Amino acid sequence: MPRPPHILETWLRRLLPDRDKESLPGDFAEMFHQIATTRNRFKALLWYLSHIFKLIPNHFIQQINSQWALFSHVVMASIRIISRQRLYMGITIIGMVLGLAIGLTTIGYMSYEASFEDHHEHKDRVYRINGRQYSPDGEDYSSQVMAPLGPEMKANIPGVEAAAIFRILGEVDLRLGEKGFIPDEQRHSQGYVHNSNCFCANTDFLNVFTLPLLVGDKQTVLEKPFSVLITESAAKEHFGDKDPMGQTVKLGPDLLCQITGILKDIPYNTQVHCNFIISWPTMSRLDPVVPTWDRLGNVHVYVKLKETALPANVAESISGIMENHLSAAKAAQYQFELQPLKSLYFDTFGSGRRGDLRPHGEKSMLWTLGIIGAAILLLAMLNFINLSTARATDRLKEVGLRKVIGASKSQLLRQFLGETLFIMILALLFSIIIYEGFKFWVTPQLERPMFADFYNNPRFVTGILTMVLSVTLAAGFYPAWIMAHRQPAVILQNRQSARSSKSMLRKSLVIFQFVIAIAFVGTTAIQYNQFKYLTSVALGFNSENILLLDLGEEHSADDVQRMKSHLQTGDQAVSVTKVSTPPGRDGIPYCILYKNAACTEEESIVSRVYDTDDDFFETFDIQLVKGRFFSEQRQTDFGNAILINESGVRALGTDDPIGMQLHSESGKSYHIVGVVKDFQGTTQYSFSSNISIIALRPERARTLAIQLPTGSTGEAIKAIKKTWDEQLPDEVFEYTFLEDEIKAMYDGLNEPTRIMVILSIMTMFMAGSGILGLVAFTARQKTKEIGIRKVMGASIGQIVYLLGREFIPLVLISMAIAIPLSYLGAQDMLNDYAVQAPINPLLFLTVGLTAMLIAVLAAAIQGVRAARANPIKAIQCE
Amino acid sequence: MKSITRKEEMIMLAIMALGSDAYLIAIQQYLSEITQKKVSLTSVHLPLSRLEDAMMILGKLGGATAVRGGRRKKIYSITSQGEVALEELKRISDALWNGAAI
Structure with a gap:
């Protein structure tokens, strides 16, 4: 008997108001049965689904109706609290914004890395053929194989739906008239690591990879020799408003090719990123090497399998093809494997293989960044917990009153969690602005984009939502729980119990924050020191000119x-x-x-x-x-x-x-x-x-x-170019200066240092604001004491000292933990360098003193506020 | 008293006609037979809820069948308040028809 799917029924029940929860699913099931028996199951399913969708808006209206009061109350309360406690909330929100911005950047980077090859429609069925040849001369392990293998696989192995073969034409000189297609500056730019601009590929290339054509039919554009496809942006760059179709392009010194199609721009997060695709039949004119089965070639072969085909079986069938073309002994030298497309980017083993495509992602880099991001986010969370538990004393009366008039614990919990969520959403908005600004600023300086966009990366969006919700729960739950579980009678009697366990917790949080901050700053300082040392140490060889x-x-x-x-x-x-x-x-x-x-x-x-x-x-x-x-x-x-x-x-x-x-x-x-x-x-x-x-x-x-001779560099370069043009007339004259390369290498080292400096300033800020929260808490507890001391003639300085003195041991403890930690970390890091700067103990002392200074400063800001308050108000009873 | 729409009136009359088997699907089918038109489930369910809120009809959970996946039907019946409202409607419409017929 046809029944609606269980999962749909569960969904339906969830959407229905209470009074219909029992009867309506039954009615729906009956209707489903009726449609399924009189017409068909599919129609019934459609009917069922469409009715579920019709219920969704209704459901939300109901939800908002019933929760609206709480919702608007939470928003109002949050706004009031933010405006009443500007300093606190400012620090809390800034800390959260910084933490979230770092978290966002980390997730953005990670989701971009994970999105490689994602846009190919059949990515789960696409495999690259890797070959291994054991011959008496040695072993050849390659991600490139012989060109005829692709078409033969398609023709002879039933599981293969399409087989792309291509080569990357790094050295081809594409010209439009006399103007070079690839600008000279770009050729010179060192470290241009992305795949070269120009591919040579067969028709199946467009079937295996999802590369949509704006103009042209994908089955024919790459069929004939001397055809070339161009991407939309490349066409715009080189032809302007002219219609690029049918235009002639010069390939190398004398081959004339015609543009037969326009590709939609290929995203950067794929290893087949290119701007031009030349048809495969052109290859015989470019590189007239007779294709041979005798050794692994230099062509990339990617296959798309049929849904039912098993990669292992296909790999086995390749041996059959080899036996058709080679003697049994020779064929036995070869082994082939099918490597899934999605695994190529993170395949760190790639470097051991000949002809691997770039770019490659580094999992270790992902881990490092992930850990740093998580650590900073953790700091921000601790900061939040610290500040909001300290703040909780200010709101005891509110909690007491709410409880007296009948608020339940779960209602209070929801209210405080709601406030946290409100702050988080506010912080998220600011951090998104920071992230976008950062991306806008940094992307032009990178070789390729490295950060995800919101609109086309579902992983990124899910990542952000998960982060915000988990941070809300992790940071908001403890303070909310504390507040919700206070005894109203105790609160309203004005007996503020300062239980030492909680202040212990706050103290250990501060220690933890300072440990991370000092370790971070210490490591950064050593890194910076090392960098300075590297640039100052004599190279020991002449690099000038x-x-x-x-x-x-x-x-x-x-x-x-x-x-x-x-x-x-x-x-x-x-x-x-x-x-x-x-x-x-x-x-x-x-x-x-x-x-x-x-x-x-x-x-x-x-x-x-x-x-x-x-x-x-x-x-x-x-x-x-x-x-x-x-x-x-x-x-x-x-x-x-x-x-x-x-x-x-x-x-x-x-x-x-x-x-x-x-x-x-x-x-x-x-x-x-x-x-x-x-x-x-x-x-x-x-x-x-x-x-x-x-x-x-x-x-x-x-x-x-x-x-070069000193003083006449320009002439010398001209003379060298002349020699070059005489000796190698077919090639573009390219040169670099050794000094530029050395400078670029040092700049490459400098980059992480700069990021580390920014991050360590942030960790210090958070540690400092943790202290600020604690001082505020003690000041609140000692209001009367401060008032009496002031009346008795204590100076502001003495009162600041009274409030701040308990933090000096905390910072000292943190220093004792963090300095050995960062010393070990630094040594590990320095091991990567050929020349190591000596580690100066003074460096650690400076870092420790800075931390102390920040702690004192944070204590002073809050302390001065407390000390300047009118003592009469403090000692007044009721 | 809340005014009753034409649709609600039709549904109430259908409930009366169906007697002890007046649940959502039966009402919907009865109405589509009488009107010779397709009547959607939602267009019946919504007025039913409104009538229930207005205490014109009363829903009680009745028997379940296998086709319904073991879920019980909600059988509707007219309350006395509903009967009064229906009689009032009938009187008005009869009077209007009588007037129109002369």
């Missing part, structure tokens, strides 16, 4: 050598060296070398490696301490001779390292021929030692570092 040309992996070692010798001939360069990564650039590779041939771990040293030629020392002005530099004149030096710096010598634990052998795990051995002075190649990251090794392996170097 050094111009860098990056030639990239696609150039052979001969190309680089040819370029170098051409640059050396003129007077455009004082000296030129080839280097794998110049000192001062981020991400210098490191290696592990062993003192013994057996490669045991105890005998290992971790070191940065510079693969270079013998001009390295002159260009970067590196000083020799002992032994000799290697030389390209000596054939035996190649791939064998290395120089080590003084830190390295210390790590080796020997006085005379010259002639020592160091071994690598692959069985190679290197020979130390000299020792150089220490230099700071990089600021931080992964390992703390400052050991550097310089090896004569020029064939691995793809970057040219050119020392």
Whole structure:
């Protein structure tokens, strides 16, 4: 017998007024049965649902009608209290606004990170094919595979609905007429890490990923060679008001492509963010490499499976395809896996895979920010609890009177919770303004958006609501409960019982706040100190006037050598060296070398490696301490001779390292021929030692570092550009200055410090306002005492001291807890740096004194108020 | 006394006609048979609640059936106050009709 779904019935009952709760669901069920039997179940369901919806407005009108009195009362009471206790409420609300703003920013950041790939309609069915090849030459693990695999999978595996294949064309030069499509400044901007602008993809790309077309049919736009899709904003930028459809675009030096469609702008929270898509058949003209099954290729393959298909089965079926094209032995070398689209962004393992797409999210960063956000929110909550319990004494009469005229505990609880909610909503509005302002200010400075918008991120909205409601309950419940459970008789008799347990609670809250605040400020101070130290410490190498040309992996070692010798001939360069990564650039590779041939771990040293030629020392002005530099004149030096710096010598634990052998795990051995002075190649990251090794392996170097003559930089650059254009006519001339890169690296370090400074000011503010609340509470308790003391001739200073003295031990206790904590935290943090600033104990003392000062100041603000009150009023009885 | 609309009058008359089986769905079906028009459940339920508030009719929980998922019916009956109101209406309308017929 057809019955309406249980859940709908429950909903219906919830919406109905009491008197209809029994009969109407029955009537509805009967009606449902009737429609279901005479017509069909679906119609019945529709009928049922539509009637539920009709009841919703009715329900809310009833609710508001019955709760309106309480609701309007709470709002009125809240407004009155805010206007009566401006100082208190001001501090409470500002504290909450700050806490919520931080919470909002954290949730905004986290929801944005979590929203990656969310807008793809079939995201749950889309997988990337990762390949693994075990061959005698070694293992290749790659997120790119051979191009023909995509179409073959679609044709041969029944579970595959669509297969996108694409490549990112990082090096393609798109031109509109003579004007470069990608502006030159943008090419130069370092750290432009987002996926390159231009993809080359097949038709299924638009079927697998949800990328709506504004103009054009998605089944045909990418079919023909020399077709290109352009996004709406890119079209606007390059064509203005002209209709971009059918316009010609130059691809590289001579390929002419036609715009066949316009894409809606692709959001940033996807790894397939691009501005141009070139049709796949064009690929054969761009990169005429015959597709082979013989090795994992360099094409991304993403498949959309049918709803019923299992990824594991599909992965297995790929082996069948491989066997069709390769011998059994060869096919067995390969393994494939299907990686879900949603998991790609947070896949930290990605770096171990060749050709992984960027950007990647960092879960650890999410955790760190989440914890900081939660800690500050917690502080704000404690502050709120502290201030409102202290304030509660002011409202005892009100509570007593309400109880006498018959308010129940639950009514009072609801009233006070309602007030908290009112304050929270007020604070939320302000914090939303702060968040939006922050986003507006910070987004242009970032490489890509990092914070969620309200209108398109349901996670964000749910997150905010959860935060506000849980904070309301967590912060509001305790004070509300305290107030609601007072005995009316005791209150009205004016016997204010100051139970010590509650003031203990308040005191421990203050200690907790100060511990967090001092630890925060201490850590920030050390971080700042470290930063100052880094910028002040001598680099130990010459970075002035050094111009860098990056030639990239696609150039052979001969190309680089040819370029170098051409640059050396003129007077455009004082000296030129080839280097794998110049000192001062981020991400210098490191290696592990062993003192013994057996490669045991105890005998290992971790070191940065510079693969270079013998001009390295002159260009970067590196000083020799002992032994000799290697030389390209000596054939035996190649791939064998290395120089080590003084830190390295210390790590080796020997006085005379010259002639020592160091071994690598692959069985190679290197020979130390000299020792150089220490230099700071990089600021931080992964390992703390400052050991550097310089090896004569020029064939691995793809970057040219050119020392320009002083005073004629501009001319020298022109001359270098001329050489470049002669040698590499197809490529755009790009260069950077080493000094700029070093500065950018330090700026990158400075950024977190600035955020930390803001956060620590906030924690101090909250700790201070906690004290303020406590002083107010004691002042209220000691009103009569203060009055009598004043009458007897006590000065304002003495009274402030009377009120403030109990907080000095609290701050001292907090210091005793927080300083060791922040010392340990700081050491942990400093371990990331290659050069560590010494930790000055004075620093902690300063931080402690600042905290003390803030406590005293907070006590004084409130104390002076109490002390200046008219003593007559205080000692007057009734 | 509150005035009674035409719809309310029809519903009260339907309750009288249906006797001991006068619950929401029966009333709705009776009315749609008589008027030869579709009558929606809400358009019956709303006047019923109003009449109940005005004490013209009285709702009592009656028997349940399996079709109703074990929920009881609310059987309506006319109160004496309702009867008075109906008689008054009938008198007025008869008088008006008589006047119109002559």
